[in-house]
Amino acid sequence: MAETRRPPRRHGGPPMEKPKDFKGTAKKLLKYIGRYKVGIIIVLIFAIAGTVFNIVGPKILSKATTEIFNGLVSKVQGGAGINFEKIFQIIMTVMVMYFFSGSFSFVQGLIMTEMSQKMTYRMRKDISEKIHRIPMKYYESNTHGEVLSRVTNDVDTVGMHLNQSITQFITAITTLVGVLIMMLSISWIMTLIALVILPISTTLILLVVKKSQKYFKQQQEYLGHVNGQVEEVYGGHLVIKAFNREEKSLEDFQRDNRTLYKSALMAQFLSGLMQPVMAFVGNLGYVGVVATGAWLAIKGTISVGDIQAFIQYVRQFTQPINQIAQVSNMLQSTAAAAERVFEFLDEEEEANSETNPIAPSEIQGNVEFEHVRFGYNPDKIIVKDFSAKVEKGQMVAIVGPTGAGKTTMVKLLMRFYDVNDGTIKVDGHDVRDFNRSSLREAFGMVLQDTWLYNGTIMENIRYGRLEATDEEVIAAAKAAHVDHFIRTLPDGYQTVLNEESGNVSQGQKQLLTIARAILADNRILILDEATSSVDTRTEIRIQKAMNNLMKGRTSFVIAHRLSTIRDADLILVMKDGDIIEQGNHTELLAKDGFYASLYNSQFAQA
Numbered sequence: 271m272a273e274t275r276r277p278p279r280r281h282g283g284p285p286m287e288k289p290k291d292f293k294g295t296a297k298k299l300l301k302y303i304g305r306y307k308v309g310i311i312i313v314l315i316f317a318i319a320g321t322v323f324n325i326v327g328p329k330i331l332s333k334a335t336t337e338i339f340n341g342l343v344s345k346v347q348g349g350a351g352i353n354f355e356k357i358f359q360i361i362m363t364v365m366v367m368y369f370f371s372g373s374f375s376f377v378q379g380l381i382m383t384e385m386s387q388k389m390t391y392r393m394r395k396d397i398s399e400k401i402h403r404i405p406m407k408y409y410e411s412n413t414h415g416e417v418l419s420r421v422t423n424d425v426d427t428v429g430m431h432l433n434q435s436i437t438q439f440i441t442a443i444t445t446l447v448g449v450l451i452m453m454l455s456i457s458w459i460m461t462l463i464a465l466v467i468l469p470i471s472t473t474l475i476l477l478v479v480k481k482s483q484k485y486f487k488q489q490q491e492y493l494g495h496v497n498g499q500v501e502e503v504y505g506g507h508l509v510i511k512a513f514n515r516e517e518k519s520l521e522d523f524q525r526d527n528r529t530l531y532k533s534a535l536m537a538q539f540l541s542g543l544m545q546p547v548m549a550f551v552g553n554l555g556y557v558g559v560v561a562t563g564a565w566l567a568i569k570g571t572i573s574v575g576d577i578q579a580f581i582q583y584v585r586q587f588t589q590p591i592n593q594i595a596q597v598s599n600m601l602q603s604t605a606a607a608a609e610r611v612f613e614f615l616d617e618e619e620e621a622n623s624e625t626n627p628i629a630p631s632e633i634q635g636n637v638e639f640e641h642v643r644f645g646y647n648p649d650k651i652i653v654k655d656f657s658a659k660v661e662k663g664q665m666v667a668i669v670g671p672t673g674a675g676k677t678t679m680v681k682l683l684m685r686f687y688d689v690n691d692g693t694i695k696v697d698g699h700d701v702r703d704f705n706r707s708s709l710r711e712a713f714g715m716v717l718q719d720t721w722l723y724n725g726t727i728m729e730n731i732r733y734g735r736l737e738a739t740d741e742e743v744i745a746a747a748k749a750a751h752v753d754h755f756i757r758t759l760p761d762g763y764q765t766v767l768n769e770e771s772g773n774v775s776q777g778q779k780q781l782l783t784i785a786r787a788i789l790a791d792n793r794i795l796i797l798d799e800a801t802s803s804v805d806t807r808t809e810i811r812i813q814k815a816m817n818n819l820m821k822g823r824t825s826f827v828i829a830h831r832l833s834t835i836r837d838a839d840l841i842l843v844m845k846d847g848d849i850i851e852q853g854n855h856t857e858l859l860a861k862d863g864f865y866a867s868l869y870n871s872q873f874a875q876a
Contacts, residue, residue: 295609302389303432309385310436313378317440320374323367325448328582329455330367334360336575382437390429396615397421403619406686407646414505415498420614423493427607431600439597442590449587456576456583460562464584467555471591474547475598482540483602488533490606495526541599548591552584559584620685620706633712635662635793635824636697637683643691644682651690653678653847660840665825667835669868670844676828679844680796683826684710696794714792718799720779727756728763730782734790743789750785752778784816795825832869841865 303310334357341352397420409417453461503510503519510519563577572580637660645651653675660666668676681687683694685706694701701709714734722730731743738746744763747753755778759765767773774782787795797816813834829835836855843851843858843865851858851865858865 295605295612298612299428299432299604299608302392303436305392306385306388309381313382313385313437314440316374316378316381317437318444320371320378321441321444322448323371323374325445325452325586327364327367327371328579328586329452330360331364332573332575332579334364334575335578336573378437382433386429386433389432390425393425393428393611394421397425397611400615400617400619404617405620406681408617413498413502415496415501416494417614418501419494419497420610423497424490424607424610427490428604428611431604431607435597435600435604438593442593442597445586445590449583449590453580453583453587456580457563457566457572459566460559460580463558463562464555464587466558467551468591470551471548474551475544475594478540478544479598479602482537482599483605485533485537485540486602487606487609489530489537490603490610492526492530492533494610496523496530499523499526537603541602544596544599552591556581556584621688633793634697636660636695637794637824638695638698639679639692640695641692642679642682642689642694644678644687644689646687648690651847653682655848656692656844658840658842658849658852660824660826662824663822664839665820665827665835665837667827667829667838667841668844669829669832669835669841669865671868674844675847676844677798678847680798680826680828684713684715684796712793713796714787714790714794715796716780716783716787716798720776720783722767722779722782724767726761726764726766727759727782730767731785731789734786734788738789743785746785746789747782749788750781752781752785755781793823795820795823796828797825798828799830832872843868 337357337360338352341350344351401417450461453464499519499522503523510516559580563572563580566572567574567577639656639658642653642656643651644653656675656679658666668679670676678687682689683701685701685704688702696704696709696712723733728740728743731746732738734746735742740763744753747756747763756763756765765773787797817837827835827838835841839854841851841853841855841858842849843863845864851861851863853861859869
């Protein structure tokens with residue numbers, strides 16, 4: 271459809287600078303998570319319970335250490351020695367606690383995994399529904415791979431990281447608070463020394479997060495660019511090979527891939543700094559605690575078992591800080607991915623809120639264009655003043671040079687776009703008084719660009735009317751002169767078309783889409799170069815079938831080959847967005863104007 275004016279695609283180059291609403295993204299993400307409040311509460315309870323058991327374990331185990339130490343001292347002094355029965359009881363108690371801790375962690379992990387998968391399922395469902403509500407202009411200004419990247423990579427990133435980060439965050443906070451309490455119960459002096467690492471750790475985390483956030487956003491953005499380019503190159507590989515543009519395609523890919531590599535490298539490098547830096551800071555605190563504990567034990571302030579327990583708590587105290595650092599990395603990536611997902615979900619939708627919409631069953635096929643004015647960009651009008659009146663049952667041909675606005679008028683008629691000025695009426699009703707979906711039920715369409723999906727031929731034809739019987743599908747195929755071809759295939763109507771429909775020719779694909787339109791049996795037909803991909807002999811046969819199909823129906827035929835529209839009731843000749851001539855074939859030839867010039871140029875050689 272050459273008449274379409276597309277806004278330039280954003281492909282490669284530096285990332286677009288625009289304000290980011292991180293608070294808004296966080297609120298929307300929390301809204302999604304909030305739908306699973308019961309599950310979150312259960313996860314919270316199990317995570318806290320499991321963590322508490324882990325925290326209390328070293329304190330109880332320290333009693334066994336103290337008992338062994340005291341028993342050895344007693345043995346040296348000639349006493350009873352080690353009380354193995356008491357030690358065994360302590361060990362069994364700790365084992366039971368660790369068993370319950372492991373069990374709780376396992377259960378909360380299962381619940382969290384299920385919730386995260388449900389959330390990603392809902393996100394994909396919302397995106398899938400959103401795809402059908404977004405206006406045509408969005409798809410004409412964004413690559414398919416960019417949309418695909420949001421549905422796959424970004425949603426996966428959100429689900430995977432939330433699954434890990436929520437559990438780790440709950441565990442880390444619980445561990446931090448619980449360990450702090452247990453450390454204070456042993457020695458407040460040693461606890462103060464251990465707490466010195468907190469402000470240092472917090473400062474380092476904030477610095478790294480601030481530096482790495484922009485790289486995480488750039489990484490997600492360029493992942494979409496790379497996916498978009500791969501999708502385009504794969505879909506157009508024949509054209510690329512035909513014009514020897516493999517090197518140019520590789521250059522474009524390598525440019526975007528290089529940017530993705532650099533942004534991912536910096537994001538992972540900066541986030542990777544957290545672990546060694548935090549380990550270094552934690553070890554400094556660990557050394558200070560060990561020295562202080564030895565001095566207090568010599569003074570007799572604390573027992574040997576308390577030192578052993580406190581050392582374990584110091585290790586446990588630095589672990590949640592490290593976990594929080596890791597969670598902050600995941601949350602950055604999650605925020606960048608979620609922002610792209612919600613950016614798509616917040617895209618402007620087609621207005622479909624008419625209060626008293628006209629029922630599509632009432633449509634008879636009278637169409638009127640009254641001083642229509644339209645531009646894909648408001649500052650660049652391409653249809654300046656289009657007026658025409660079409661009676662029901664008429665065959666109307668729209669002809670003109672490339673870029674005249676022929677396909678644009680069809681898009682306006684079906685409300686893929688709304689007019690800037692003027693009105694388009696169907697049976698006296700403004701098309702804006704119809705629900706878009708209801709209006710489109712009255713139209714059957716065959717485009718120059720064929721579309722078939724991965725399924726059997728029977729299913730692809732039945733797509734025009736899902737409740738049609740096999741006999742009706744076969745009758746439509748016969749009317750489109752494609753039945754004979756289908757029956758020559760090994761599996762006939764059950765032949766499965768592959769993803770690109772590469773196992774049938776372009777002309778055969780066009781015949782199948784025509785059969786689909788015949789089966790749909792709509793009141794108004796739109797044929798946009800419907801026979802452009804078939805040979806001359808087949809074109810004549812299809813034209814006869816189309817003439818039978820169009821009887822009693824209003825038909826709009828866009829054609830460049832003027833031989834196909836000589837029998838049209840009305841021919842609208844367009845140039846630069848306006849009708850410059852109208853009439854039937856004979857009348858227009860008699861005028862010896864622009865139409866006659868076009869017609870004669872096609873048959874001058876003959």
